[in-house]
Amino acid sequence: MTGTADQTANAPPTLRARRLGLHSQHQAIAVMRTDCHVCRAEGLSSRSQVLLSAGGRQVLAMLYQADGDLVAPGEAALSESAWERLGVAEGTPIKVSHAPSLDSLANVRRRIYGHRLDAAALQAVVEDVTAGRYTDVHLAAFLTASAALPLDEQETVDLTAAMVDVGDRLAWNVPVVVDKHCIGGLPGNRTTPIVVAIVAANGLVMPKTSSRAITSPAGTADTMETLAPVDLDLATIQRVVDQEGGCIAWGGAVHLSPADDIFVRVERELDVDTEGQLIASVLSKKIAAGSSHVVLDIPVGPTAKVRTEEAARRLGDRLVAVAAHFGLAATCIRTDGSQPVGRGIGPALEAHDILAVLQNRPDMPADLRNRAAVLAGAALEIGGAAEAGAGHALALATLADGRAWTKFQRICQAQGGMREPPRALHVRPLTAGRAGRIVQINNRKISQLAKLAGAPEAKAAGVTMDVMLGDEVASGQPLLRLHADTVGELAYAMEYASRNPDIIEIAT
Amino acid sequence: MTGTADQTANAPPTLRARRLGLHSQHQAIAVMRTDCHVCRAEGLSSRSQVLLSAGGRQVLAMLYQADGDLVAPGEAALSESAWERLGVAEGTPIKVSHAPSLDSLANVRRRIYGHRLDAAALQAVVEDVTAGRYTDVHLAAFLTASAALPLDEQETVDLTAAMVDVGDRLAWNVPVVVDKHCIGGLPGNRTTPIVVAIVAANGLVMPKTSSRAITSPAGTADTMETLAPVDLDLATIQRVVDQEGGCIAWGGAVHLSPADDIFVRVERELDVDTEGQLIASVLSKKIAAGSSHVVLDIPVGPTAKVRTEEAARRLGDRLVAVAAHFGLAATCIRTDGSQPVGRGIGPALEAHDILAVLQNRPDMPADLRNRAAVLAGAALEIGGAAEAGAGHALALATLADGRAWTKFQRICQAQGGMREPPRALHVRPLTAGRAGRIVQINNRKISQLAKLAGAPEAKAAGVTMDVMLGDEVASGQPLLRLHADTVGELAYAMEYASRNPDIIEIAT
Numbered sequence A, B: 001m002t003g004t005a006d007q008t009a010n011a012p013p014t015l016r017a018r019r020l021g022l023h024s025q026h027q028a029i030a031v032m033r034t035d036c037h038v039c040r041a042e043g044l045s046s047r048s049q050v051l052l053s054a055g056g057r058q059v060l061a062m063l064y065q066a067d068g069d070l071v072a073p074g075e076a077a078l079s080e081s082a083w084e085r086l087g088v089a090e091g092t093p094i095k096v097s098h099a100p101s102l103d104s105l106a107n108v109r110r111r112i113y114g115h116r117l118d119a120a121a122l123q124a125v126v127e128d129v130t131a132g133r134y135t136d137v138h139l140a141a142f143l144t145a146s147a148a149l150p151l152d153e154q155e156t157v158d159l160t161a162a163m164v165d166v167g168d169r170l171a172w173n174v175p176v177v178v179d180k181h182c183i184g185g186l187p188g189n190r191t192t193p194i195v196v197a198i199v200a201a202n203g204l205v206m207p208k209t210s211s212r213a214i215t216s217p218a219g220t221a222d223t224m225e226t227l228a229p230v231d232l233d234l235a236t237i238q239r240v241v242d243q244e245g246g247c248i249a250w251g252g253a254v255h256l257s258p259a260d261d262i263f264v265r266v267e268r269e270l271d272v273d274t275e276g277q278l279i280a281s282v283l284s285k286k287i288a289a290g291s292s293h294v295v296l297d298i299p300v301g302p303t304a305k306v307r308t309e310e311a312a313r314r315l316g317d318r319l320v321a322v323a324a325h326f327g328l329a330a331t332c333i334r335t336d337g338s339q340p341v342g343r344g345i346g347p348a349l350e351a352h353d354i355l356a357v358l359q360n361r362p363d364m365p366a367d368l369r370n371r372a373a374v375l376a377g378a379a380l381e382i383g384g385a386a387e388a389g390a391g392h393a394l395a396l397a398t399l400a401d402g403r404a405w406t407k408f409q410r411i412c413q414a415q416g417g418m419r420e421p422p423r424a425l426h427v428r429p430l431t432a433g434r435a436g437r438i439v440q441i442n443n444r445k446i447s448q449l450a451k452l453a454g455a456p457e458a459k460a461a462g463v464t465m466d467v468m469l470g471d472e473v474a475s476g477q478p479l480l481r482l483h484a485d486t487v488g489e490l491a492y493a494m495e496y497a498s499r500n501p502d503i504i505e506i507a508t
Helices: A037-042 A080-086 A105-112 A119-130 A136-148 A153-165 A192-201 A220-225 A234-244 A258-270 A275-288 A309-325 A347-358 A366-382 A391-400 A403-415 A443-452 A487-499 B037-042 B080-086 B105-112 B119-130 B136-148 B153-165 B192-201 B220-225 B234-244 B258-270 B275-288 B309-325 B347-358 B366-382 B391-400 B403-414 B443-452 B487-499
Strands: A014-019 A029-033 A049-054 A057-066 A075-078 A093-098 A178-182 A206-210 A246-250 A293-300 A329-336 A426-431 A436-441 A462-465 A478-484 A504-507 B014-019 B029-033 B049-054 B057-066 B075-078 B093-098 B178-182 B206-210 B246-250 B293-300 B329-336 B426-431 B436-441 B462-465 B478-484 B504-507
Touching: A014 A080, A029 A037, A029 A080, A037 A093, A037 B487, A049 A080, A057 A080, A075 A080, A105 A119, A105 A136, A105 B136, A119 A136, A119 A153, A119 A258, A136 A258, A136 A275, A136 B105, A136 B136, A136 B258, A153 A258, A153 A275, A153 A309, A178 A192, A178 A206, A178 A275, A178 A366, A192 A206, A192 A220, A192 A246, A192 A347, A192 A366, A192 A391, A192 A403, A206 A220, A206 A234, A220 A246, A220 A347, A234 A246, A234 A403, A246 A403, A258 A275, A258 B136, A275 A309, A293 A309, A293 A366, A309 A329, A329 A366, A347 A366, A347 A403, A347 A462, A366 A391, A391 A403, A426 A487, A443 A462, A443 A478, A443 A487, A478 A487, A487 B037, B014 B080, B029 B037, B029 B080, B037 B093, B049 B080, B057 B080, B075 B080, B105 B119, B105 B136, B119 B136, B119 B153, B119 B258, B136 B258, B136 B275, B153 B258, B153 B275, B153 B309, B178 B192, B178 B206, B178 B275, B178 B366, B192 B206, B192 B220, B192 B246, B192 B347, B192 B366, B192 B391, B192 B403, B206 B220, B206 B234, B220 B246, B220 B347, B234 B246, B234 B403, B246 B403, B258 B275, B275 B309, B293 B309, B293 B366, B309 B329, B329 B366, B347 B366, B347 B403, B347 B462, B366 B391, B391 B403, B426 B487, B443 B462, B443 B478, B443 B487, B478 B487
Parallel strands: A014 A075, A029 A057, A178 A293, A206 A246, A293 A329, B014 B075, B029 B057, B178 B293, B206 B246, B293 B329
Antiparallel strands: A014 A093, A029 A075, A049 A057, A049 A093, A426 A478, A436 A504, A462 A478, B014 B093, B029 B075, B049 B057, B049 B093, B426 B478, B436 B504, B462 B478
């Protein structure tokens, strides 16, 4: 079919990029005027998926349209994620067109209708997810289909492999590379820096990359950053590990299993646990990190991710089986997930706990020390540095004789120099309204309290616990202390506490 | 637990409402500053679900955060949907807090894990969906779960009932109220005004409410609006129907099955057909409209929603069975869905076709006339105005003797006065690049072409077809004509046609 009219230029017209300053997590957003000529030419409307192109880069984005002066004629205003991924400057000409059709959605639809997916089909899905081509609706459909008919072992293996393949991979020139991971966060459960110090002090290689907090009051990288630089490039990580056998670095410089971050966000919104996804999520990061042996901490408790011993055992068995497909030796340790670990919750407050354990101080939190020793013991055994059954004692000895503390200081120096974690300006106790026994501690609300006090942005902010489950308290006795840098943040946290009397439950 | 500090005011602080002018369909959006004190106090971050409250109204919204001068300190900027539903003015103080937990999501999760839902559970889901409490992720999960394990007949009945219950319901003081619906759009398939005229001319009651286009070049309401006012309130609809036995009104003034619009949008994005959802969608609107008898047009064709006769038969059987639960008598008519119907595609162009049929003009599109007569015949039979087998002939006779045309004019007068559909300023043919036979017409691309030419916003714009499947054409002969109000829109459509030579396929 040919037109009889003179054709207009075949290249679609461009718009000028404008930075909107809008934060929308991973989601790329473009805002264009309702009367925009490109919208009309391309048949675009609000909530269309659009392809933004500039200087050889392409980004898929959700289009919103706007009236009034939010966007000027000839402009396309971009969210931070779109702006950064497209790599444009103010006024850069960008092309906007319909998003190309997404062939891998046919795989999602087949999965919805009960067909198993093979490695190639899962690879296609994961590639499109990583490229940002899936909307929330598409992501939720894939994850729901994988929960309605759970991923079988082969699918879990294939999904894990696909998630590894789309990201960076690290390689180490040693046969044994040890790693650890905790399934489902528990406030204050910051064992990683202690475990790395113990394991590296015993001659094993443990190059640990950790995340920053997303919705929690602290990630391992946030805590470690109060003690030493963690924003290391790949060459620095390599040098630190060559020199000291271990590191505790932020994973941001390397992109291990980037699809995982996208899946996790949707799973959180849906509040659906899909075992296959969880396994692929955890193991893809470890495999991509080049680990040969991994210790998995599975906290079990009424407000933890895993609620029963039976569920923890089943999950552990499947983790070990899938890991074996990749030559990764995994050990699962079920731990108590009924209350926060240690005293501090918040980057610097957790760092103070870590220092107390490493320095064998009399006031150290015994639960944190013991958890770290259990996990480090398992790592020493699986990595061949201790006989079966002898790992825990070796780990405790490595703490007691100061070798872990020495190793930790050397790692901090290698990462750029050790520093003293800050202290908050304002500390205020929350006290028991009556006498009795502590029968319940709500992990989720404790975390929220620490965040209101300013964590993790304010490094020194957070909560310190004065009580544990089973403790008897008198009326007026401190239950926890709030740490904040400003009186405003202190007030927010106090106000939340007054509205939530069930953060810590006391029975008479 | 009690705080020892003086408490700040218990009421959460307010922000000043600002209208952002952002169009985001049903999705309510609030934009607040990254450093906003309310975000900090409530622990809110980008993509949190938030509850906006002002003057006794509440709206759930997606929060985005912004830096720079997009939002001023102390402001919350709202999308159009949030602005309208909250009913605020510039500067109105609004409260922003965490969205309350959504109990009905537990039902969605149970459904994902394979448990059937009862009437109460489906009711709770549909109420929350209608209230705008479900995010895209939640909606996609519910729809995916209903596709992975298809809704059984009882669930389909219960879902239909729930969708009826959350919306408005119309009531008519006659035992027989006839309705019609077409499953899956086909460009130009605008039989409704003709069917209503024929049916009402034969003494049956047919109060038809129709929708405007969402993604198509015309909805029945858009087309009818070029012939008479359609934006009628309930009292006017009642008066027109009392007087003439029928109406063709826009459904916007009444909210029949409001959850349906939300589900349909997500299903479209997912491109997943869930039979149970489709049935609940169609029947909930008919039941809410107070219909007792309904004729369902099921076009079957390679680019239609239903692809095979067998699938159409199965769908028809289930529609009839579920309708029977509500005392609604349904008849399904399978029709040809292989190409556009009539000549015009676009509001006024379709209206001209309708007038040609009603006025028995020699140039009328015979396919449109016959389809309308088949559907009207079925409606006359099911409604008791014709013997079985005699409906089609009666419908054709009602067209031939001018009674349908008279009735249509009277309905238009009652709705506020008949008018002449406009003609576009610019008409340009697209011609055959070679001689041969028309073997394929892409319904979807024909629709896109009509939209690029300006439909449905530009009432006169769209496409008229010069050929049908099987026609022999000479090189240079017109295949279709583009109608546009501006040369710019004409150029956009021409450009699209030049990039898509497969809109109409010619075999030699």
